[in-house]
Amino acid sequence: MVNCKGIALISFAILGLMIYSCDPLVNKFDDVEDAEMYTAKNIETPPNNIDTLIFMTWNIRFGVARLPWFGDCCGNKVIVEKSDVHQNLENIANFINEVRPDIIFMQEVDIESKRTAYIDEVQWLLDNTYFNYGCYASMWDAQFVPSDGLGRINTGNAILSRWKIEEAERIQLPLRGDQDALTEYFYLRRNLLKTKIAVPGINDFYALDIHMSAFSTDDTKQRQLDRVIEELETLDNTNCQFVIGGDFNLIPPGSDSTDFCDEDKCAGESFHGPNDDPMHKEGSYFTPEIDWLQVMYYNYSPAVPHPDYLSDQEHYFTHTPEWDGFWNRKLDYLFTNMSWITGTDSTYQDITVQNSLSDHVAVSAKLEVGNGK
Numbered sequence: 001m002v003n004c005k006g007i008a009l010i011s012f013a014i015l016g017l018m019i020y021s022c023d024p025l026v027n028k029f030d031d032v033e034d035a036e037m038y039t040a041k042n043i044e045t046p047p048n049n050i051d052t053l054i055f056m057t058w059n060i061r062f063g064v065a066r067l068p069w070f071g072d073c074c075g076n077k078v079i080v081e082k083s084d085v086h087q088n089l090e091n092i093a094n095f096i097n098e099v100r101p102d103i104i105f106m107q108e109v110d111i112e113s114k115r116t117a118y119i120d121e122v123q124w125l126l127d128n129t130y131f132n133y134g135c136y137a138s139m140w141d142a143q144f145v146p147s148d149g150l151g152r153i154n155t156g157n158a159i160l161s162r163w164k165i166e167e168a169e170r171i172q173l174p175l176r177g178d179q180d181a182l183t184e185y186f187y188l189r190r191n192l193l194k195t196k197i198a199v200p201g202i203n204d205f206y207a208l209d210i211h212m213s214a215f216s217t218d219d220t221k222q223r224q225l226d227r228v229i230e231e232l233e234t235l236d237n238t239n240c241q242f243v244i245g246g247d248f249n250l251i252p253p254g255s256d257s258t259d260f261c262d263e264d265k266c267a268g269e270s271f272h273g274p275n276d277d278p279m280h281k282e283g284s285y286f287t288p289e290i291d292w293l294q295v296m297y298y299n300y301s302p303a304v305p306h307p308d309y310l311s312d313q314e315h316y317f318t319h320t321p322e323w324d325g326f327w328n329r330k331l332d333y334l335f336t337n338m339s340w341i342t343g344t345d346s347t348y349q350d351i352t353v354q355n356s357l358s359d360h361v362a363v364s365a366k367l368e369v370g371n372g373k
Contacts, residue, residue, distance in 0.1 A: 027141035029189055035168035036111075038134035040126040046162040048200050052341065053367045055303075056101035057245030057332055059211070059319075059360035062110040062155055063088045063121055066323045066356050070148050073323040073359065074266035078148045082117035089121060091357050093128040099348075100130070101364055102162050103197065105245035107211040109158040111136060114151035122158045131160040137170035137193040139211060145186060157193040157209040157246070167196040171231065174223040176216045188213075192228055201369045206235055210246035215282035221250060222292055229295060236337050243336045243367065244300075247319075247360065251286045251329055253294045254310050260284040263328065264321050283321070286329075296335055303334035303345045303365035316347050318361040332363050341366045 065088045068075025096104065110116040111123075122136045138156035145153055159165070171192040179187060193209040210228055213220045228244070235242050251258065261271040264284040270276050297306050309316050309330065317327035327349055334340075344366035351357055 025143045026186055027138065029138075029141075029170065029172050029191070031172045033170050035170045035193055035195070036122075036136040036138075037165065037168060038122050038126055038136065040132050040134075042127070043132050044130050044162075046132065050102075050200055050369055053103065053199065053369060054099070054101040054364055055103050055105070055207075055243050055245060055334055055367060056096075056099065056362055056364040057105040057107075057209075057247075057334055058362040059107040059247045059332065059358060060092055060109060060121075061358040061360065062108045062113070062116055063092065063119070064116065065091070066359060068323040073321050075323060078150055079115050080117065082119070085116045085119055088357065089119070089124055090128070093125060095348075095351070095357060095362070096125070096129050099346075099362075099364060103199075103207055103243070104131070104160045105207070105209040106158045106160070107209070107247045107360075108155055109136065110153075110155045111138075112152065112154040115153065118152075122160075125158075126160060129160070130162065132162055133165045134158055134160045135165050135168035135193065135195055137168075137191045137209075139190050140188045142186060157191060157211055159193060159195050159207055159209050161195075161197050161207070163200070164198045165195050166198055169194045171227070173212070173227055174220060176213055176218070176220045177223075178216060178218045178220070190224060192231060194231065199369075202241055204238075204240040206240055206242040208232075208242060208244040208246075210244060210248060212247070212249045214249045217278070217280075217282060221289060225250075225292060225295075229299075232300070232337075241336075241338050243334060243338070245332075245334045245363075247332050248293065248296075249283075249331055250289055250293045251331065252306065252309050253291050253297065254306070255286070255290065255330070256313055257329070258285075258287040258290050260286075260329065293333075296333070300335040300337055301340055303336075303340050303363065304347070315349075317349070318347060318363060319359060321359060323359070327361055332360055334363060334365055336367060339368045341368055 063085050070078050109121050111120045126134050136158045141154045173190040195207050199205045212224045261281040261284045318330050318332040320328050346364045348362045
């Protein structure tokens with residue numbers, strides 16, 4: 001999650017810069033455009049004969065672990081030391097190398113940001129794991145963000161694969177509809193990263209990486225999900241096989257808790273009171289959205305079956321916005337139009353507060369090869 005509360009941004013200096021500068025401060029992106037392609041420094045020959053595939057999704061929080069960052073978790077940190085980013089990336093790479101997924105969906109990956117010492121985290125992770133190929137789609141590419149000294153930022157979704165990525169598209173998702181024009185100009189532009197990967201034994205296989213809006217207070221997430229479903233239906237109707245993973249920023253239907261305003265509030269904040277405005281904290285109130293993911297569970301196969309989640313919800317929680325808190329909601333998912341192997345899903349909550357690598361838990365599952373359409 002990225003709150004970016006500092007993107008109130010309004011100053012005459014920035015307005016003047018926008019007016020007189022020849023180049024835009026923020027990349028607005030096309031509706032559909034090519035994603036950025038990557039290759040590892042050293043290529044490892046992947047297997048040609050496979051019966052199963054391990055997929056993982058993980059929001060890595062731009063390699064800052066559980067740092068109390070100013071944009072969320074009631075923090076005040078903005079810029080991270082290069083040595084700290086490298087240490088966090090090493091911890092992330094060690095975990096990936098231990099679990100060894102075949103394809104990983106990642107969210108909140110920085111490639112050129114002042115806050116993370118301008119490290120290209122996609123290339124770094126490729127060069128420090130066994131993955132051979134990668135691609136990247138930015139959700140926030142700004143030359144300069146004035147809030148709290150944030151400066152240059154480029155962060156987004158990435159997919160890493162052992163096999164060659166043949167095609168990669170960045171598909172623009174609808175923008176938030178609850179922001180003023182200036183805030184919207186500097187704000188995140190969420191995307192769906194769609195790739196075609198040459199996986200042995202699967203014809204026309206696609207891997208899609210999603211990171212939907214975290215803090216919208218209107219129907220933005222519903223409109224973004226509609227765009228995702230449109231893309232999945234097109235693949236399904238043309239006999240393509242796919243796995244989609246990512247941070248949907250929605251909780252499963254039937255969840256016991258749907259309102260986290262009190263748990264998430266920072267010092268000095270108040271919600272649910274008679275004079276509170278807003279009544280609910282952005283990113284913490286899921287009650288109106290509780291059924292929005294039902295269509296995904298109905299049409300596709302989830303790595304974590306819905307009855308399993310309902311029977312032991314805490315076991316599958318994947319996120320907390322508290323920098324020193326434990327997991328208290330599920331936001332991260334894997335879905336497919338193929339078949340997961342029953343009982344192979346893992347939600348890695350054992351990466352506890354003491355050695356946590358992100359504010360999100362990694363989720364993985366094993367897929368059968370050859371049982372698709």
